[in-house]
Amino acid sequence: MKEIGLKLRGEISRLTNKTFKFDERVGEGWFSAVYFLKTKSIAEKVVPDNIVTMQFFQKEHAVLCGTDEVIALLQEFAVQPQDLEVHSLEDGDKIEPFETVLTITGPYQHFGFLEGVIDGILARRTSVSTNVYEVVKAAKTSGKEKPVIFMGDRDDHFTMQAGDGYAAFIGGSKAQATHAMNEWWGKTGIGTMPHALIQLFKGDLVAATQAYKDTFPEDELLALVDYNNDVITDSLKVAREFGAELSGVRLDTSNHMVDRYFTRNPDVLGSFDPRGVNPKLIFALRAALDAEGFDHVKIVVSGGFDAPRITRYEEYGVPVDMYGVGSSLLKVHIGFTGDNVLLNGKPEAKEGRKYRENPRLTKIELNEKS
DSSP: OOOSGGGGOTTOOOOOHHHHOOOGGGGGTTTSOHHHHHHHHHHHHTOTTOEEEEEEEOSSOEEOOOHHHHHHHHHHHSSSGGGOEEEEOOTTOEEOTTOOOEEEEEEHHHHGGGHHHHHHHHHHHHHHHHHHHHHHHHTTTTSSOOOEEEOGGGSSOGGGHHHHHHHHHHHTOOEESSTGGGGGGTOOOOOOOOHHHHHHTTTOHHHHHHHHHHHOTTSOEEEEOOTTSOHHHHHHHHHHHHGGGEEEEEEOOOTTOBOHHHHHOGGGOOSSOOBSSOHHHHHHHHHHHHHTTOTTOEEEEESSOOHHHHHHHHHHTOOOSEEEEOGGGGOOOOOOEEEEEEETTEEOOOTTOOOOOOTTOEEEOOOOOO
């Protein structure tokens, strides 16, 4: 049994265009490279009876995502989709370098113009799902599973949120920052307070937290404590005020700032970088909370975290309870390639490429367009 994302979905069917809501101009070739469109015209006029097999692969160890989207794309925009022979892996499958993840067989002019669009879908979705998977795995390094919040809303165009949130879910993140990120898998966004809320109360974290509590009494009470660049002082203020009602505190100190804890305690400075969120600061915060009996208060960190950094924190035993991760999860670093590898059932491909049969692929039935 697969261990992540929708691989736990069991009998749940693949997503369709009711979810994706494709731009109708895809079918007009608006998003296809012009040379694909020209090849489509030539195939229609000169060799319309040729049958090609196109196969897709990439070159990393990865967590596949985007197959539902690609299948829905073919259903919507391929010519006579019911006549295409499609085989595919599923979103959430772990894949090997050069492993075939998808094959499409049929007349080139019926689907070939979609090659680049398919590559782009698989590249972005798989990159995000793999990035998230690596971060979620890193957060388990110490042997304790710690939640990862996907906070990528400010790091890319807002129209990317639904697909990125779905890919993050496939990678293993169960908490997303916006409702749009949860749209494709039927949940809602989570979140507590930004710096803007504290600013509205002139930097008074206790007043801001009280306002949050009064307005959203059913929520977990999680205070953002770096607004005044003094996370220990402010954490203790809200802990003393709200006691058992305070669920946690979040540190989001800028990497250009040194928290006031270090200016008050210069003797702790040494061979480490004191800027931003760092292990020394988190250890000190945990000790300060525990010393006053606030051991129930969780510590959430955000700001520049990625898989290697989280791994280091976990190996060092830094007392973090939850990680918020954003921009590092959106780096597109896995590129897919579509190659025509069979012509009329016989090997025919550019030098260096060949048909790679994959017994893990399952046949996909496309329907005649209504």
